[in-house]
Amino acid sequence: MIQCNTAEHNKTIIKINEKMGYKLVQFTPTMKGANYYSVTMVKWIENCPFPDWFLKFMFNLSKIVSKTLWKPGYKRRFWFN
Numbered sequence: 465m466i467q468c469n470t471a472e473h474n475k476t477i478i479k480i481n482e483k484m485g486y487k488l489v490q491f492t493p494t495m496k497g498a499n500y501y502s503v504t505m506v507k508w509i510e511n512c513p514f515p516d517w518f519l520k521f522m523f524n525l526s527k528i529v530s531k532t533l534w535k536p537g538y539k540r541r542f543w544f545n
Contacts, residue, residue, distance in 0.1 A: 466506070469502050469504050474503075486505040486506060489506045491527035495538060
């Protein structure tokens, strides 16, 4: 498995990676002070163990959770005890 990370706004790299066979798998906040989210893409060397619909669902779920819990700049929106 080969993994790469890029900024959510870097649409050119995301499209190039998708053409090369990478799949979107995770959407996460970046390090403290950065003002964007990170997109993780993965390319399986042999065979992807998951169907495309499942990867898309999990990516969109991680995007919803990240945007709900975190503001850009790695700042939490909610604090739970």
